[in-house]
Structures are given as C-alpha cells and as structure tokens.
Amino acid sequence: MTLKTRAILAATLALAAVSAQAHDMWFKPSSTVLSKSDWVTVDAAVSNDVFFFNHRPLGLENVKVTAPDGMDVELKNAHKGELRSVFDFKPEKPGTYRVSMLTNGVLGSYKDASGQPRRVRGPVDEVLRKIPADATNVNIIENVRRMETFVSVGKPSALGVTGKGLELKAVTHPNDLVSSEEARFEFFLDGKPAGNLEVELVADGIRYRDGVEPLKLRTDANGLLKVKFPRPGLFWLSTDAKDHQTSVANATERRLGYVATLEVLP
Template sequence: MKLSLRTLALGLALSAGAAAVQAHNAWLMPSSTVLSKADWVTVDAAVSNDLFFFNHNPLNLDSLAVTAPDGSAVKPENMFKGKLRSVFDLNLTQPGTYRVALVNDGIFARWKDKATGQTKRARGTAESLAAQIPADALEVEITQSAGRNETFITVGKPSTLRATGKGLELVTANPTDLVKGEKTSFTLQLDGQPAKDLEVTVTLGNTRYRDKLDELKLKTDAKGQFSVTWPVAGMYWLDVSTTDQKTSVPKAKERRLSYAATLEVMP
C-alpha cells in the first residue's frame, strides 16, 4: 500500500500539499558535498515548512550514523541542538564517499484504556512499550516503522556506497556527481531487494521563493530503478514512503518505511 503521507519514520508527518499549505520536511544539509582533499564539513539538521530554511524544529540527532568509505563509523563533533536546528561537524580525512544518515527503527502503539475508554498512544522500543501498555488494554494496535534520512559527501575520488540491506535505501554509483541537464539513474532497494512500483518525489530547495513546489513525480520500475534529469542546479530533497506487513516485532501488523535524501546538483 502506498502511503498518502510522505512520512519520515522519526515520528514526523511530512504532509504533501500545495505551497499555500507547506509540508514539514525533515532534512540534512551539509556545507559541502564535494571536497578536493581532507577537510571539515558542517551539517545542519532541521524540520521546516520551507525546504532548507530553519523555521520549525530541530532534528533529533540520537540516531545519527556517519559511515566512512571503508565502512567504519565517523564520530560527529560539536553537536548542538538549538531551537530551530541541530548542527554537527565532521572531520573527513579518508578519501571516498561518506554516508551521513539519521536511521530510525521504532514502534508506535495505540490502545483503548479499559477503565476510561480513552484512546492512548505511545512510541518507543518493544521493551519500553511492553511496560507502558496495560495488560487489560483494549483494541491494541502496534505498528513498526523504519526510516532513513541522509546525505552524501565525497572527498577526492568517489567510492562505492555500502548498502545495509535494511529498509528503504538509495543505490547509485556516485550521489555527489549530479549535473544540471544530465540524467541520473538510481535504484531503490527494500531490504536489499528491488523496491518496485513506488512513487518517488524530488523537490528543488528554496521553496519559500516559489508559488508552486514544482515537484518531480517519478516511479520505480520492476527493478526498483528510476531516472532524474535535473532541470536546474541546486539542492534537492528526494523522498519516498511505503508500507508492508514484513514486521519483525511481535503483534505488529504493519511496517511503515520511509526514505529521504538531500542531493546537490551542480551547474
């Protein structure tokens, strides 16, 4: 089933709509996506009404994972959470392509309190929810969610990205070599397999300066592939979401999956 809500599995609803009713989009924005040599990069993380402007909420960085070209973990430095954005620095010393991602694997529960008849809601892990839901709760509904929100940075020569085989993932030869007017082919995977027949939305940033969002609506084929011909240079936000019943949590009947990425297109 295709979700009508462009959801990040961070518990943030990203409602699609006209510019007059702006969606809340969650994104990561690096100060640079391509470096000629080892250097520092600062990354902003926020939820906003307008793409890439800090005007709503900061993103929680608890699930931040930065992966170096050799697969090792990179420790972010100078992490800060403000009123409108979160910020962190990365010291990128290894040549190749880095994956900077917020990865979420959570559980949402809803039930009716037997004594009061009121609907209750909670989110957390399987262990924490087990402690929150009363044994006599009625109409218990448990939903698993898995989301990835990421961006990419290349130092020197690009390297092949290492897929995790978990949830929705974007597969491409070089996500930092995108050029205006050229076509880029991507493959979307779901648990390591082609994610077919899914709608992918690509939106150019700086939406606050446009009357229309001018989103590109694309669809993956039977191999999970889709292509984008970039109309102009700039920062883009790509997102896709879906649901299935392949849950790994007891009593969960549905799994909600989401993916989002910030990509830079050069002139």
Template sequence: MHFKTPSRLAAACLVALCGAFTSAQAHNVWLLPSTTVLSKAEWITVDAAVSNDLFFFNHFPLGLENLTVTAPDGSAVAPENAHKGKLRSVFDLNLTQTGTYRLAVLNNGLFATYKDKAGQPRRWRGTAEKFAAEVPADAQDLKVTQSAGRIETYVTVGKPSAVKSSGKGLELVPVTHPNDLVKGDKATFAFHIDGKPAAGLEVVLVAGATRYRDKQDEIKATTDAKGEFSVTWPQAGMYWVDADAKDDKVSLPQAKERRLSYVGTLEVLP
C-alpha cells in the same frame, strides 16, 4: 507549503521518533551539508532540521541521537561540536579519508493506539524493548504500527567510492554516484526494501529554495521492476528526495503494518 500526503506521514513518523511534536505531518525533515564535494581533506558543517520550506530552518531541530556517519572504509566517524538549537541541530565532521561518506539518521520504533481498562483512548510511542513494559497486556482495541525511517546525504573527498547498502529498510541504491550529479545530465538510482528492488514505488524530488517560488515544481518518478528510476536535472542546487512504502514485514507480533520512509539530500552542480 505542503508536500504530498505520504511525505507528510513519513515526516510525522520520523519526527515523532526524533522527539518533535505538534503538527509534524505538515513539515519536512532533512540533513544539509555545507558542501558535498571536496577536493581534499577538510571540515564540513551539517544542518539538520524539520521545516516548512526546504532547507530553511524555520520550525524545529532534528534530533541527532540516531545519527551515524560512515567513512569510505566502513568505519564510524564521530560528529564534533554537535548542538541542538531552537530551530536546527548542527554538527561538524572532519573528513580525512578519500572517498564517499554516508551521513544518516536512522529511526526505528512503534506507534500504538488502544483503550485502557476505563475505556479511555490512549496513544503510545516507543521501542520494541519498552513495549511489553509500557503497554498493558490487556489493552483493548490495540493497533500497533512499526516504523523504519532513513534521513541521509552523501559527501565525497577526492575520488568517489562505492556506496554500500545495509540491506535494511527502505534505501536509495545509487546507480549514478550521488556526488556526481550535474545540471542537464541524466542520473539513475534504485530503491530497495530489505536489500531487494522495490518496484512501483513513487519517488518525489524537489529542488530547494521553495520559500522563493510559488510552485513546488515536484519531479515525480516511479521505480521499475529493478527498483530503478531516472531523472534529468533541470537546474543546479540541493534536491530533497522522498519515498515511502508499507508492508506487513514486522518484527513485533502485535504489529500488523510496517511503514518505511526515506528522505535524502542530493547536490546537483552546474
């Protein structure tokens, strides 16, 4: 089962930066916590994968090299028992503070195509720091694209706390708290790019368990002038949220385009 082309493109950029390969553009990336709402301090386990079907690990593990876990007080939480298997990555978190935790895999990098001195086409992926050393200064037909992607989810212990945005890249900015979602209720969120509202952005939401139905049943929305969109949840369960954008706000002079992507996992309760 495939999602819309922009989603596949976003997945390709993210997965490439996480170390996967082959037909990444036909798959989807996600973080899946064992639960998103806890009444008291407890441990949780989180799965991370690239898959054909939502929330089923049937293709490739998601790399955790760029994983960050932010506690309610803004401090960093170290994941424990991290493991990368054949089909998924997994890690545990000891959540001791009251409030909302933000779990995110952040990927930033460059993709370049060019011709070498012999006229042979070449491709390169890497960081801005390695660009000058690994891409020839005399490369012909050089085309460089910068990518910035965020894969995230939220978990709350006890009373929810405010989720602070970083002001960098494409971010989901909650109006309705992401751990206060209930079937039949209306929820509102916003998307920002570098801290400013992203108007006219197409957002796709898909309930999990796509393996067991014939249709994706996508929910589509478009952000308004304030970057906001709303959704009324048709059923309980885990939802995959996707948005993609591009602009010319690059940090490397050789790059002409920046591709931004966001993938989130939200839990809707009965």
C-alpha cells in the same frame, strides 16, 4: 448532518492530513564535494518547508558518519538549538562519506480501561511498556526510517546497501550529479528491487517560489529510477513503502521511509 457540520468536518480532516505530512526531516551539508580534506558542517532539522528552520531541531542520537572504509567518524561541535541541530566532521581520507540516521520505532494506539482512545510512539520497548495489560483495540505499527546525505573527498567511492529496510543504491553516484545529464538510482526493500515506488524530489528555495513544485516519479519494476533534474542546487528526495514484514511482536504493519539530500551541479 448539516451543510455547516459537513464543512467543519471536511476542514478538520483536511487539516489533520496536512499536519500529518507537513513536517519533513533533512540534512543540509555545507559541502558535498571536496578536492581535499576539510571541515564539513551539517544542519539537521524537522520543518514545514524543506531546508528552512521553522519547526524543531532533529535529534542527533542516531546520527552517524561512516568513512569509505566503514569506520565511524567522530561528530564534533554537536549542538541542538531551538530550531535546528548542527554538527561538524572532517573527512580525512579520499572517497565517499555517508551521513546517516536510522530510526526503528513503533506507532501504537489503544483504548484504556475507561474506553478512552490513546496514542503512543517511540522506541519499541518504551511503547510496549506504556500499553496497559487491560488495553483493548490495540494496534501496533512498526516504523523504520532512513535518512542520508553524502560527501566525497577527491574521487567518489562505491556505496553499498545493507539489505535491510528501504535503501537507495547509486547507479549514478550522488556526488556526480549534474543538471545536464540523466541520473539513475536503484531502490531496494530488504535487499530486493523496490518496484513501483513513488519518489518525490523537492528543490531548495521553497520560500522564494509560488509553490513546492515537487517532481514526482516512479521506479520501474526493477526498482530503477531515472531523473533529469530541472536545475542545479540542493534536492530533497523522499519515498515511502509499507508491508506486513514486521520484526516487532504483534505489529500489524511495517511502514518504511527513505530520505536523502542530494546536490546537483550545473
């Protein structure tokens, strides 16, 4: 292999790695803390830069808003544009409302009858139908991702976990975050403490500084994360995990992700 060929290959691999990680999904609420019932608008997108609309809108099919009593809140004025989606909701009662999206799909790869490699992704049933019976080198990966943000009216209320997938349990309530105090969060995987998770935090305003400047931390053995936010503002929190506890037939691996938008006050 010539030096030029090696350089081209290295650049190609680097570009592939960047492309695989470049697009992040997020919610951006107009408010996270309200003194009384009022409308909240939420932007939702998948982008190269967190909180900027520069790639594509987020699908709203799996988005829901849950009231403090566990009831669903209706999404109003939902619209999917060219670069972002947007919807409104009105929290009527005191307490904390969870805006969330849970997706459970699969990533698949195989070789068709002619030996050509193919890739498919999407809902479980749809992907499994697309893989031919005579396919070889079949590899199926379960992909479970959860995204959230939180809005409180008056006094925040407690937030529980479902015991399924990768989740955040707030020791410090997400609507009580201030830059002058340490915040604490617990992470769970299928209801058990998720120790040694790498958690990344990115502040809003990437476009107006020299770099992303992510804050990278790790949970302790009990899944506890301690954070001292460097400044007030919106923060994008992200973490990932993988294991072999799949719920999809013939899947060899399960990949899990958790994303949250947090507002930190002065």
